[in-house]
Amino acid sequence: xxxxxxxxxxxxxxxxxxxxxxxxxxxxxxxxxxxxxxxxxxxxxxxxxxxxxxxxxxxxxxxxxxxxxxxxxxxxxxxxxxxxxxxxxxxxxxxxxxxxxxxxxxxxxxxxxxxxxxxxxxxxxxxxxxxxxxxxxxxxxxxxxxxxxxxxxxxxxxxxxxxxxxxxxxxxxxxxxxxxxxxxxxxxxxxxxxxxxxxxxxxxxxxxxxxxxxxxxxxxxxxxxxxxxxxxxxxxxxxxxxxxxxxxxxxxxxxxxxxxxxxxxxxxxxxxxxxxxxxxxxxxxxxxxxxxxxxxxxxxxxxxxxxxxxxxxxxxxxxxxxxxxxxxxxxxxxxxxxxxxxxxxxxxxxxxxxxxxxxxxxxxxxxxxxxxxxxxxxxxxxxxxxxxxxxxxxxxxxxxxxxxxxxxxxxxxx
Numbered sequence: 028x029x030x031x032x033x034x035x036x037x038x039x040x041x042x043x044x045x046x047x048x049x050x051x052x053x054x055x056x057x058x059x060x061x062x063x064x065x066x067x068x069x070x071x072x073x074x075x076x077x078x079x080x081x082x083x084x085x086x087x088x089x090x091x092x093x094x095x096x097x098x099x100x101x102x103x104x105x106x107x108x109x110x111x112x113x114x115x116x117x118x119x120x121x122x123x124x125x126x127x128x129x130x131x132x133x134x135x136x137x138x139x140x141x142x143x144x145x146x147x148x149x150x151x152x153x154x155x156x157x158x159x160x161x162x163x164x165x166x167x168x169x170x171x172x173x174x175x176x177x178x179x180x181x182x183x184x185x186x187x188x189x190x191x192x193x194x195x196x197x198x199x200x201x202x203x204x205x206x207x208x209x210x211x212x213x214x215x216x217x218x219x220x221x222x223x224x225x226x227x228x229x230x231x232x233x234x235x236x237x238x239x240x241x242x243x244x245x246x247x248x249x250x251x252x253x254x255x256x257x258x259x260x261x262x263x264x265x266x267x268x269x270x271x272x273x274x275x276x277x278x279x280x281x282x283x284x285x286x287x288x289x290x291x292x293x294x295x296x297x298x299x300x301x302x303x304x305x306x307x308x309x310x311x312x313x314x315x316x317x318x319x320x321x322x323x324x325x326x327x328x329x330x331x332x333x334x335x336x337x338x339x340x341x342x343x344x345x346x347x348x349x350x351x352x353x354x355x356x357x358x359x360x361x362x363x364x365x366x367x368x369x370x371x372x373x374x375x376x377x378x379x380x381x382x383x384x385x386x387x388x389x390x391x392x393x394x395x396x397x398x399x400x401x402x403x404x405x406x407x408x409x410x411x412x413x414x415x416x417x418x419x420x421x422x423x424x425x426x427x428x429x430x431x432x433x434x435x436x437x438x439x440x441x
Contacts, residue, residue: 033101034397039236043394044090057381059094061086070236071107073192080199108255109186134178151183211241213396218374228345233353258353270301286358288316327366346370352390
């Protein structure tokens with residue numbers, strides 16, 4: 028695969044545009060990086076069109092400059108509390124006795140026949156499980172013999188107006204959106220192992236403005252959600268508790284922050300200048316950790332509520348994988364394990380080549396994940412197209428509409 032792939036991660040804290048090329052053994056070479064502080068975006072939602080457009084445009088221009096390539100199309104991340112999901116089933120008969128992509132597509136169409144409000148649009152239709160003639164657990168039905176195929180799907184929707192605003196902002200940078208990808212699904216492409224997906228695992232991407240969760244069971248997505256809380260809430264607590272400007276509170280969080288106050292046994296201090304003071308004052312690190320721990324524990328309490336509400340809390344032997352910028356906070360893993368009662372590990376992008384120095388952080392899992400998602404999409408399309416060609420040749424039938432096959436496969440992505 029020699030084609031260039033582009034991902035634009037539009038977050039509350041930063042906009043990151045990556046240009047990548049896939050090399051042998053599915054390794055990614057990063058050709059261009061454009062990181063720009065976000066503007067006009069709050070909790071994953073556009074609140075100021077001109078400011079957000081300029082931030083995205085500057086990020087794209089930086090990536091074009093470092094890669095030497097013009098960016099015309101890209102995959103774009105999606106987050107925000109406006110995102111919701113529902114599970115649905117669809118079935119279709121198999122006229123030819125051997126299942127092809129069109130049969131799967133008809134079953135998917137049936138699954139999509141759910142009442143979606145006019146002010147919402149479908150972002151993903153994700154295959155959760157497939158059964159053929161009542162036999163469940165089928166992974167790849169195409170080419171199998173059968174008379175009836177049933178598909179269980181996880182349908183993710185978003186507010187149309189919010190998506191249109193994001194589409195307009197990206198369009199201002201002269202970039203066409205190939206596909207929107209929900210943040211935790213993109214991150215999962217980078218941080219989850221196949222074994223974790225099969226056993227049952229939750230990926231939790233804690234960004235600046237949102238916390239995004241996806242639950243994988245038996246290799247498929249079973250549940251997704253977005254909470255409108257994130258690292259910025261920790262920053263606001265620090266600003267309030269220590270009487271600091273937000274920018275200074277953010278620096279204190281990054282340089283001095285820790286999520287477990289009991290890790291400080293003795294008296295450790297650092298110096299800052301709060302509002303109303305004409306000189307620096309000493310702050311106890313344990314006091315700072317107390318502020319941070321309270322907010323982080325509350326966030327994981329909300330995550331635990333959502334996991335229990337989904338009904339899949341007993342299906343996660345692999346526990347949780349933490350990623351996103353806030354996952355880099357020291358001590359956060361300990362708090363997560365204590366609140367959730369699950370195994371927890373933190374993860375970040377790995378096995379990258381090229382301009383990857385800036386990307387070795389959990390903050391860039393979604394950005395790199397967009398490129399991995401594009402690669403997965405390409406591989407599925409190639410595999411299904413090759414199967415269709417082989418079947419057409421072996422049967423002497425008229426060749427299938429390969430473009431239609433590709434469109435169906437976009438809906439079948441893991």
